[in-house]
Amino acid sequence: MKHLKLFILTTVIIAGIISCNNKEKLDPNITGLGGDSWVPTAVDKWLYDSIVKPYNIEMKYKWDQSEFAMDLVLVPPYENTVVPVTRDIISMWITPYNQASGDTTFMKRNTPKQIMLSGSIALQTNGNAVAGLAEGGLKILLFGINSYSSKDSFRVADMAHLIHHEYTHILNQKKNYPIEFNKVTPDGYTGNWTVAEENPWTLGFVTNYARKEPGEDIAELVSTMLVMGRTRYDSTLYHPFPGDRQAWNDPNAIQLLRTKEKIVVDYFRESYNIDFYDLQTKVQQQIYKTLHQ
């Protein structure tokens, strides 16, 4: 009897296994699964060694419309601009953060995971050109890299400004900046920033774009302070626009910008344990190196 039970049980289990073995054949060769692929070139190898492997950032330069808003008219980059742009971005953005935070851990943790490149600038229907965008803490879009040159100090400073601006958005998207920042110049924000004629420094802003909204304000402030350097920023604070003497030494404007500066410095220390002034120095050294490489 015991044997019979065992026999039946075994039969049932075996039957069960066999009946489960009725496999449908899956087709593993699904087109496009796993993303686009192509035969890697020297550019791809360089990117892999320089930014993918150390920081897990995908520098995406081959055309993919799905990465961009459909209403923008864009073209892909020239292949020969990809390495210079990436090299200078690493030099002026990643390296200073590595130095200021002590090692590469901070950037490994806090960089966006993808930088998407466009050859042309993003001209919007209202006539404004967008040089960069940051999305959801994960992705930065850089436009207009076809006209980039390491020898053009304006373009280099613009690129440094752009990447630090977008990266400030990423940092803000990961950890919010203090709400007090929004309350420093609440009346200064305007939708008409593109046509605003006032000197923004006299109102407590470093650029017209900063007047768009507090999120852009802090990104502009951080990138302006980093790219100008402390000495030049401090002197600009007292003498913004050399031709505009009326704007000089405006105690109210200086007070507003100093208040914002303190919030920024505190935010970098408390949220990310980074000495902002030290970072500022390192960025300056790296911009100098980039221009004199």
Add this chain to the structure above:
Amino acid sequence: MKKYLAYTLLIAMMAPSCKKDLHSSVFDESTDQRLNAILAKYQSTLVAAPYGWVAAVAPAAGDEVYTYWFKFNDSNRVSSRWLDKPAVGSSYRLKALQQPELIFDTYTYLHLLADAEGKVPGAKTGVGLQSDFEFEILSGTADSFVLKGKYNGIDAKLLKAAAKDTTGNVVLPGYPLAGNFKYTSVRTLYTTTQAAGVVASVSRTNGVKTAPPLKYDATVSIDYSDLGASVWKYYLTLKNITDTDIAVDINPVMKSGIKQGSFKILEKSYDPVSGRIYLKTFYTNSAGAERVTEETFIRQ
């Protein structure tokens, strides 16, 4: 009667119910297998053309057709030529989206048309020439590919190139008049009518003009006398290089800039041996004054 109907229905329902494989496709292979096969076929066809391909690209803006030469290899590289400019390398890939696609995924001459920074004459800032560099492949054979631009829906095609296409100016077949011409032009401006005979001034110019192919069959455009800067153009149509009967018209910009319907061809000739075109035309300007233009083009 009803009984028979019921039995028939029952049998009719049972017969197909025995068929197990209801979900199978009408095709032997899966969608992905067929897609992969067609992409592989297109890829090998593109690569196989020994002298590459001559491409005709017709952006949405304007009426010109731009001609390129492409040579594809099997590691996603494409060599491009345009006009008499040197060959440059860039990348391409075939991708399955809603349709099999051919994407020129890094910058080359082709992207100048689409560039919103305005890189070619007539391209508007922010818009370019409303051109494409991502194409749906509508059909592809060893001799030609028919492509449709993905975003602006432009027409493009690839024609198998010959050995002569690999150097020099890139030439689109079917447009015997496309190319550069040496020209001399005399435009006589009368104060009122030609009959009254009082000449206000005479504009004489000479130099080199380029006649690009247009979207219309066998038709090229070339600047009208000294008024190229105003985008006034002749349309010249010639089907075969040996024909002598050349058709002449003017472009819509010029038509709207003169007294309506006043354009007349007084004399025209084309000599297929020397490649010389002679045109004598007439129009009345919007102020009512008459102009007579004599222009000679010699094929370079």
